[in-house]
Amino acid sequence: MKDDRNAGLFWGSEGQLSSLSCFVLLFAVTSRMAHTILISIVIFLIFPITSVVLKSSTILIPPRHDFFIRIIVVSALTAIASRLFSIPWPLTVRDCAFYLGAIPLCYVSGSYKLRFESTSTLSTLVLSAKDALVFSTLAFAFALVREPFGYGALSVPGPDGVVEFFGLNAVSNLGARFASAGAGAFILIGYIVALYRKIRFRLYGKPLCGDNEQ
Amino acid sequence: MNILFLPLLAGIAGNSYLQFGFGIQELLFRKNPSAKGDVSPALAIFLTGLFSWILFNYIVSPLGLGFMEAFLLIPFSIAISVLTEHMVSRISHTEIASLSTARTAFDGLAYASAFLTLRLSSSLFAAVAVALGSAFGFLVCGIMLRALRSHLDTEPIPRCLRGIPSLLIASGLISLIASFSATAVFAVWGGTQ
Numbered sequence: 145m146k147d148d149r150n151a152g153l154f155w156g157s158e159g160q161l162s163s164l165s166c167f168v169l170l171f172a173v174t175s176r177m178a179h180t181i182l183i184s185i186v187i188f189l190i191f192p193i194t195s196v197v198l199k200s201s202t203i204l205i206p207p208r209h210d211f212f213i214r215i216i217v218v219s220a221l222t223a224i225a226s227r228l229f230s231i232p233w234p235l236t237v238r239d240c241a242f243y244l245g246a247i248p249l250c251y252v253s254g255s256y257k258l259r260f261e262s263t264s265t266l267s268t269l270v271l272s273a274k275d276a277l278v279f280s281t282l283a284f285a286f287a288l289v290r291e292p293f294g295y296g297a298l299s300v301p302g303p304d305g306v307v308e309f310f311g312l313n314a315v316s317n318l319g320a321r322f323a324s325a326g327a328g329a330f331i332l333i334g335y336i337v338a339l340y341r342k343i344r345f346r347l348y349g350k351p352l353c354g355d356n357e358q
Numbered sequence: 359m360n361i362l363f364l365p366l367l368a369g370i371a372g373n374s375y376l377q378f379g380f381g382i383q384e385l386l387f388r389k390n391p392s393a394k395g396d397v398s399p400a401l402a403i404f405l406t407g408l409f410s411w412i413l414f415n416y417i418v419s420p421l422g423l424g425f426m427e428a429f430l431l432i433p434f435s436i437a438i439s440v441l442t443e444h445m446v447s448r449i450s451h452t453e454i455a456s457l458s459t460a461r462t463a464f465d466g467l468a469y470a471s472a473f474l475t476l477r478l479s480s481s482l483f484a485a486v487a488v489a490l491g492s493a494f495g496f497l498v499c500g501i502m503l504r505a506l507r508s509h510l511d512t513e514p515i516p517r518c519l520r521g522i523p524s525l526l527i528a529s530g531l532i533s534l535i536a537s538f539s540a541t542a543v544f545a546v547w548g549g550t551q
Contacts, residue, residue: 171379215433223429246466248432253462326377330530338523
């Protein structure tokens, strides 16, 4: 079996497809590329900034209230980011309000706590940015499959809502729209997790369905 | 009549797990899932929905702090979830095994319930109806997924599809049925109004 201690970001037990820690965002947001772009940018800002703020104020935070302070900081930063992005993209931010609220949950339910406690400020920043990069890569890959099949287009956020490109009405029939619905997301993610296990087994020899397998 | 319609809307069309993917850790990743384990999340879903409506409509908004919703909803959902977990363990005289799921608002289920209740309810009765519908929707999902899990464990399916992938695919099919059922129910309901 190959050593996978350095493969935690994608292939380790804390990898996003392994722990599905940002499942809600992968599930809901990736039906539209415009929403994926907005959420990815917010995550790219929030994860590293929160980690650095918390890491640099470790001495000030009483251990007893550590968790609630962490959640309040990440919620406050997400609320500020939502306000800032509602200036250029008001309608997209309004459409994504439900999912923007889930970003703090993804932050605390992911593996960020371990990284935050075990590394220096610079390492925390780099690891958080890498986490955001892994999420964004997965989210863009999902959106590139789901939106063209579901809506027959690719969209980007604009001041008056989403701006669509490459309108393909032939693709966007009822059967294809299934890919953009919640049911399609479940099935797509189910097959991708199975494929991920197979590749991980080939690369690292990790069991396809072990005791701690998620 | 609206009060009867709202729980259906929250339980089927607005089901946090089937339509939005909240609660996957709670429903699919839990070791030894049981009906007893669904009590805390269901209660947290109901209480968070109800109390968030009361908080935002009777306290936060009258003070002119409605814009704080985006900031307050997650910490509030988590606080109610943790309190619910403590309350259930005290009533059932059992130790709290882990607060980690309650600390994520039961993987966002409580947050989703609060958000939906705030958006769909125009009165306290409506808030109770939506919160009850959300909790009931979660309980039904829990029952279905436990039954599916026990069947899938014994079926001859490829190893890489065992466990979470097969449950995700099954959830997709349930979600599809729920979406079509909701459309049918609302079409019939709309026709009789």
